[in-house]
Amino acid sequence: MTNDDSDKKDDFELQHFLPFLLNQAAEESSLDFQRVYKNRYGMLRTEWRVLFHLGVFGQMTAKEIGARAKIHKTKISRAVRKLEQRRYLTRTRHQDDRRVEWLTLTPAGKTVYHELRGIAEQYDAKLANLFSTDEAALLRRMLRRLAAMD
Amino acid sequence: MTNDDSDKKDDFELQHFLPFLLNQAAEESSLDFQRVYKNRYGMLRTEWRVLFHLGVFGQMTAKEIGARAKIHKTKISRAVRKLEQRRYLTRTRHQDDRRVEWLTLTPAGKTVYHELRGIAEQYDAKLANLFSTDEAALLRRMLRRLAAMD
DNA sequence: GCTTGTTAGTTACAAAAACAACTATTATTC
DNA sequence: GAATAATAGTTGTTTTTGTAACTAACAAGC
Numbered sequence: 001m002t003n004d005d006s007d008k009k010d011d012f013e014l015q016h017f018l019p020f021l022l023n024q025a026a027e028e029s030s031l032d033f034q035r036v037y038k039n040r041y042g043m044l045r046t047e048w049r050v051l052f053h054l055g056v057f058g059q060m061t062a063k064e065i066g067a068r069a070k071i072h073k074t075k076i077s078r079a080v081r082k083l084e085q086r087r088y089l090t091r092t093r094h095q096d097d098r099r100v101e102w103l104t105l106t107p108a109g110k111t112v113y114h115e116l117r118g119i120a121e122q123y124d125a126k127l128a129n130l131f132s133t134d135e136a137a138l139l140r141r142m143l144r145r146l147a148a149m150d
Numbered sequence: 151m152t153n154d155d156s157d158k159k160d161d162f163e164l165q166h167f168l169p170f171l172l173n174q175a176a177e178e179s180s181l182d183f184q185r186v187y188k189n190r191y192g193m194l195r196t197e198w199r200v201l202f203h204l205g206v207f208g209q210m211t212a213k214e215i216g217a218r219a220k221i222h223k224t225k226i227s228r229a230v231r232k233l234e235q236r237r238y239l240t241r242t243r244h245q246d247d248r249r250v251e252w253l254t255l256t257p258a259g260k261t262v263y264h265e266l267r268g269i270a271e272q273y274d275a276k277l278a279n280l281f282s283t284d285e286a287a288l289l290r291r292m293l294r295r296l297a298a299m300d
Numbered sequence: 301g302c303t304t305g306t307t308a309g310t311t312a313c314a315a316a317a318a319c320a321a322c323t324a325t326t327a328t329t330c
Numbered sequence: 331g332a333a334t335a336a337t338a339g340t341t342g343t344t345t346t347t348g349t350a351a352c353t354a355a356c357a358a359g360c
Contacts (some may be wrong), residue, residue: 012206012267014219018277019183020199021290022176024220024297030169044316049170056162063338070174075317077340099325099338117162127168130295135288140171142289145280147174194346213308225347227310249308249355306357316347327336 022146033123037116042086046071046079048116054089054105055113061100088112172296183273187266192236196221196229198266204239204255205263211250238262 014020030045037043043051053065062076080103083089088109094100105113128136164170180195187193193201203215212226230253233239238259244250255263278286 012202012271014202014206015294016274016290017270018274018290018293019176019180021293021297022172022179025293026169026172026176027220028297029172033169046317052162052164056164061338070177072318073339074319074341077338078316081340097326097338101339120167121162124166124168127296131292135292138285139289139292140166140168142281142285143168143171143175144165146277147171147178196346211308222348223309224311224349227308228346231310247308247356251309302360304357304359307355309353309355311352312350314347314349316345318343318345320341320343322341323339325337325339327334329334330332 018146029127033120036119041112041116044079044082046075047082050076050079050083050103051088051105051109051113051116052120054103055110055117059102059104061094061102063100065103083109179277183270186269191262191266194229194232196225197232200226200229200233200253201238201255201259201263201266202270204253205260205267209252209254211244211252213250215253233259 034045037045037048041048049069049071050065053069054060057064062073062080065071066073066076080089080091084091086108087106089103089105091101091103094102131139184195187195187198191198199219199221200215203219204210207214212223212230215221216223216226230239230241234241236258237256239253239255241251241253244252281289
C-alpha cells in the first residue's frame with residue numbers, strides 16, 4: 001500500500017490505461033456495424049466473423065478460422081451450425097482426414113458476404129477518416145502489434 | 151454484388167478492418183491483467199472497473215460510474231453487490247434524494263485498489279513500451295477519439 | 301394534494317459466453 | 331496391431347450478459 005487512506009481524488013488516470021481505452025474504442029467502434037449484421041441479417045458477431053473469413057479466404061476449416069481470429073472452437077461450432085441452417089455455408093468432409101470438414105460459402109452466403117463487406121469498407125473508411133492517412137496507417141500497425149499479429 | 155462467384159481468395163483484408171483490429175488488440179491487451187483480478191481477487195471486469203472508479207474519484211453513485219465508463223446500470227448494480235459482499239465498498243443513502251446511494255471503498259477495498267492500480271500501471275507501461283513515447287501518446291489520443299470520450 | 305412523468309437502482313427472464321466433458325477419427329508407441 | 335494419446339468438432343452445464351419490467355423516491359402540472 002503506497003498511498004494514504006483519505007477519500008480525496010486519486011491521481012491515476014483511468015482514461016489513460018491502455019486496456020481500458022482499447023476496450024472502450026473497440027466497443028464503440030463495433031456498435032454501428034453490429035447493428036447492421038445483427039438487425040438486418042440476424043447474425044451474431046462470431047457468425048459474421050466466420051462468414052468474413054470464408055468470404056476472404058474461400059474454403060477453410062473450423063480450426064483454421066479459430067486459430068486466425070482467436071475464437072474458441074465451441075463458438076465456431078455453434079456459429080457454423082447457424083450459418084449452415086441459414087444456408088450460408090456447406091460442409092464437406094475431408095477425404096484424407098474424416099475428422100476435418102471444409103467450410104464453403106453458398107451463393108447466398110457469398111451474396112451476404114459481399115453486401116456486408118461493402119458496408120464494412122464504408123464503415124472502416126468513416127472511422128479512418130477521423131485521422132490523417134499516416135495516422136490511420138500507424139494506428140492499424142500499432143493495433144496489430146498489440147494483438148501480436150505482426 | 152460486386153464480385154464474381156469463384157472460390158478464390160478475396161482481396162478484402164480482414165486484418166485491416168478497424169473494428170476487428172480494435173477488438174483483437176483490446177482482447178489481447180486485457181488478458182494478462184484480467185488474469186490478475188480474476189484469479190487473484192476473484193473479480194469480474196465490471197467489478198474492477200467500479201473499484202477503480204471509486205479508487206480514483208472517491209465517493210460516487212452507481213449512475214455516475216455508469217455514465218463515465220459507459221456501463222449499463224444492471225451491470226453496475228450486480229458489480230456493486232458483489233463488491234459489497236466482499237466488503238470492498240459500502241453504500242450510504244443520499245440525504246436529499248433517497249433514491250441515490252453513495253458508494254465508498256472500505257479500507258479493504260482501498261488496499262485491493264492500490265494493489266491492482268500498481269499492477270495496472272506496470273502493465274500499461276509494458277504495453278506502451280511497444281512504441282515510442284510519441285506514438286504511445288498518439289495511440290491514446292486516437293483511441294479516446296474513437297471512443298468519443300474527447 | 302393528487303395525478304402523471306422521471307429517475308436511481310433492482311430483479312426476473314432470455315440470450316450468449318465460458319468451461320468441461322464428450323464422440324469420432326487419426327497418430328503413436330510398444 | 332492393440333493400447334494409448336492426440337485432434338476436430340460437438341454437446342451439456344454453469345456463468346455472465348442483455349433486455350424488459352419492476353419498486354421506490356422524487357418532480358411537475360394542474
